[in-house]
Amino acid sequence: MTDQTFPPAKPDVVVIGAGWAGSIMAKELTEAGLNVTMLERGHDHSTAVEGTYPGSIDELRGAVRKRLFQKLARTSLTIRNRPDQTALPYRQLAAFLPGEGVGGAGLHWSGCHFRVTEDDLRLRSATIERYGQKFIPKDMHLQDYGISYGELEPFFDKAEKVFGTSGEASSVQGQKTGRGNVFALDRSSHFPLPPMADTFSASVFRQAAREAGFHPYSMPAANASQPYTNPYGCQMGPCNFCGYCSGYACYLYSKASPNVNILPALRQDKRFRLITQAQVLEILLDDTRKRATGVRYIDLKTDSEQVIEADLVILSAFQLHNVHLMLTSGIGKPYDPVSQSGTIGRNFTYQTITSSRVWLPENRCTNQFVGAGGAGVAIDDFNQPGFDRGRAGFIGGSPVWVNQAGLKPIAAAQGSGGKGSPRWGGAYKAAMIDQYRHSFSIDAHGSNMAYRDVYLDLDPTWRNAYGQPMLRMTFTWKDNDIRMNQYVVRQIGDIAQAMGATRTSLNSLLPGQLFDSRIYQTTHLSGGVILGSNPKTSALNRYLQSWDVPNLFVIGSSAFPQGMGYNPTGLVAALAYWSAYHIRQTYLRNPGPMVHA
Amino acid sequence: MGGAASLSSIPLLSHAARADEKDGKQQPAPPDDDPAHYRPVFFSVEEYLFLCHACERIFPQDENGPGAQALGVPRFIDRQMTTPYGRGDLWYMKAPFVNGPPELGYQLPYSPQDLYRGAITPINTHCLMLHDAVFAALSPQWQDEVLHALEDNRLHLNDIPGAAFFEQLRTNTLEGAFSDPAYGGNHNMAGWKMMDFPGARADFMDWINQNGARYPLGPVGMPPKPDPYSASFQNEEG
Numbered sequence: 120m121t122d123q124t125f126p127p128a129k130p131d132v133v134v135i136g137a138g139w140a141g142s143i144m145a146k147e148l149t150e151a152g153l154n155v156t157m158l159e160r161g162h163d164h165s166t167a168v169e170g171t172y173p174g175s176i177d178e179l180r181g182a183v184r185k186r187l188f189q190k191l192a193r194t195s196l197t198i199r200n201r202p203d204q205t206a207l208p209y210r211q212l213a214a215f216l217p218g219e220g221v222g223g224a225g226l227h228w229s230g231c232h233f234r235v236t237e238d239d240l241r242l243r244s245a246t247i248e249r250y251g252q253k254f255i256p257k258d259m260h261l262q263d264y265g266i267s268y269g270e271l272e273p274f275f276d277k278a279e280k281v282f283g284t285s286g287e288a289s290s291v292q293g294q295k296t297g298r299g300n301v302f303a304l305d306r307s308s309h310f311p312l313p314p315m316a317d318t319f320s321a322s323v324f325r326q327a328a329r330e331a332g333f334h335p336y337s338m339p340a341a342n343a344s345q346p347y348t349n350p351y352g353c354q355m356g357p358c359n360f361c362g363y364c365s366g367y368a369c370y371l372y373s374k375a376s377p378n379v380n381i382l383p384a385l386r387q388d389k390r391f392r393l394i395t396q397a398q399v400l401e402i403l404l405d406d407t408r409k410r411a412t413g414v415r416y417i418d419l420k421t422d423s424e425q426v427i428e429a430d431l432v433i434l435s436a437f438q439l440h441n442v443h444l445m446l447t448s449g450i451g452k453p454y455d456p457v458s459q460s461g462t463i464g465r466n467f468t469y470q471t472i473t474s475s476r477v478w479l480p481e482n483r484c485t486n487q488f489v490g491a492g493g494a495g496v497a498i499d500d501f502n503q504p505g506f507d508r509g510r511a512g513f514i515g516g517s518p519v520w521v522n523q524a525g526l527k528p529i530a531a532a533q534g535s536g537g538k539g540s541p542r543w544g545g546a547y548k549a550a551m552i553d554q555y556r557h558s559f560s561i562d563a564h565g566s567n568m569a570y571r572d573v574y575l576d577l578d579p580t581w582r583n584a585y586g587q588p589m590l591r592m593t594f595t596w597k598d599n600d601i602r603m604n605q606y607v608v609r610q611i612g613d614i615a616q617a618m619g620a621t622r623t624s625l626n627s628l629l630p631g632q633l634f635d636s637r638i639y640q641t642t643h644l645s646g647g648v649i650l651g652s653n654p655k656t657s658a659l660n661r662y663l664q665s666w667d668v669p670n671l672f673v674i675g676s677s678a679f680p681q682g683m684g685y686n687p688t689g690l691v692a693a694l695a696y697w698s699a700y701h702i703r704q705t706y707l708r709n710p711g712p713m714v715h716a
Numbered sequence: 717m718g719g720a721a722s723l724s725s726i727p728l729l730s731h732a733a734r735a736d737e738k739d740g741k742q743q744p745a746p747p748d749d750d751p752a753h754y755r756p757v758f759f760s761v762e763e764y765l766f767l768c769h770a771c772e773r774i775f776p777q778d779e780n781g782p783g784a785q786a787l788g789v790p791r792f793i794d795r796q797m798t799t800p801y802g803r804g805d806l807w808y809m810k811a812p813f814v815n816g817p818p819e820l821g822y823q824l825p826y827s828p829q830d831l832y833r834g835a836i837t838p839i840n841t842h843c844l845m846l847h848d849a850v851f852a853a854l855s856p857q858w859q860d861e862v863l864h865a866l867e868d869n870r871l872h873l874n875d876i877p878g879a880a881f882f883e884q885l886r887t888n889t890l891e892g893a894f895s896d897p898a899y900g901g902n903h904n905m906a907g908w909k910m911m912d913f914p915g916a917r918a919d920f921m922d923w924i925n926q927n928g929a930r931y932p933l934g935p936v937g938m939p940p941k942p943d944p945y946s947a948s949f950q951n952e953e954g
Contacts, residue, residue, distance in 0.1 A: 172916075173918070174938075176916055178894075179895035183891060183895070190806075192808060192809065194808075195808040198821070199820065200817075200819060200820075204816075204817075206820075207816045207821070208823070210808045210809065210822050211807050211808075211822050213821065316924045316925060317925055318924055319924075319925045319926065319928050322925055357921075359918075359921040360920040362918070363918060370918070483928035484912070484930040486931050488914065488920075489923055527913075528894035528907065528911050529894045529895060531911070532890040532893065532894055542886065543774040543775070544774070544860070548776065548778065552910060552911055555911050555913070556912055556930075580812065582810070633817075633819045634819065635818075637821050
């Protein structure tokens, strides 16, 4: 065909959102020979332009004024703790930080790149097998994925090779290596790169955790420990621990991002078209409402409304936006917590994360500005399936780690003081400087379960800049998750003792504590458009295909039926490759439902 | 210590000039980078004087290093006021504005500009009524009393809760002390020096693990360009 036919007016596929999920799907579907148009509401981003030194390592501009994050002025959401409250707008970014622009949250993430534990994909079955049905609290929505680790393994493997992930395998094709995470599942191949080096703090933690009887390992990091060329021909340079990962674009091409690891290849493909500043408002359906015909969006460059028709629609925006777009498009039935009917917005989950802190003697400098977002030393002793939750009294799990990602001075200063210590004045200043020089943090990175009255729906009052109702989040902490956090944080106290800490500040959730939207916790939001085997309790089948609209696939952590202890991006990428594989193998040959309910 | 907080230490008073007092000619740029010679563009002289003293109490000069005034924190805050952040353009600011529990976050209809403009004069009025002097003329001990009353939300400034203003002031003070000097604070990188933060070096390949030894190099700032207050820099992300 001649060049004039590209890009075609009507692509085969429209992909909504240019983060990891969207970029993976666009790459896979262009490889299948389809014409793909990807829409992104934000600006384009590339390392060579927006990611250059020194503009990219400016803390005020980056993590503080949040240049890579969602522009709340145009659209936000409302939040409440309980269904009987009035939800209020999330007016300032704080607790979680969705991305905006090409790369999405995959541009400003840290790079912690995990797989899953054996139980994560079948948590309901595993819990009943080990502890009995009665162990599941009333109103906890526990569910299996309906996909086994064996089925997903090739796609975890593929994602790690695309991301250039650094790590240490413990079991490869049944062979134990004697290194790595002893609790990790078997792998078909080694990590593409050797593990990242331990920072001083991580090495102190590694030794103390071992002495305390735990099983420390190097965290798998999508930060390149060596130069790397991925299967798409995209190149990464070695990470120099500059400390500007989370909240920043990596100026060194060392942190995996869609911008570095996929888009350089995709942009060269004539079947691919990227439209930025395209805010999608609705997935359009035909009269049967069982078939998507395309999308309606606002071209923010011209402030004009546009329609793109396509045979296949991939919804791969950030988790919150996937749920919002399903609701505003009227696809599927909104979840109702009273009747427990409907699926869109059901099983919204977060993660249960607290940071504790230890101080070393004054002759030890922790140089907290040194770091890499995905690097560190973790223990899985309270996250692995064999850990006895019956005695501990909770469902879920929590890795514990020292993940020194590079602490910058504004963040360090803002976070010092409090908990009875002065937050300003001379005493604050002295303590803050001491804390920056001689301490480091240890995190409990726990799962969060799904509950009947924790969900997403549309807000009745507040609207976005396009006149649509904003999403409404109903979320707070539950006893099960608080018990888990408290149990795990107590173990951190033992490890701190083993490392000779001069002072320890343990931080755990308290019974009855409410979710506080003012304090950064994590951007690991999940659920709301979950996969499953029953259309009454899930929005998607196991291939992430909409039960209601079979030519719509919804990719992202929105598909997770409940939370897990690990960071979500590894599973998001694996599920994207899994879904793409089955679209290519099955759906394209015979478009229609791939699972009959 | 007392000197840092006294009126006479603020050269601003000796050659005070409001930016909006234009006599047809552009004032020439100050001949040096000394924060003491800075003339505010957003704040009035009275407001700026308050800022100089309040920031200094939050981050005082002491044996650990310079305080907010010497670091240029008030200059930083003044310059931030005319950015999209200062105008509230980074926040979701659609009505209605409804009070709620603290966990649900900031719900006031005010931008950072509005908070400073709305709070400083009532604080000075409060100080005049109680102590017969504006905030800047109070002793450091009395200034701390006022700041504690704000932090604990015991003072309300018309419809601005004292705690909301205090958090804005504390946040911006610490930003000014530790952001790149190009933004107007952290003068001479003295904020970074007292923290042992090496600034824009961003390369620690040889210092990933030196068994707890102190990093040997002092800080560097961003190269002088681009000007972070230029329109093109501010608007890059649209």
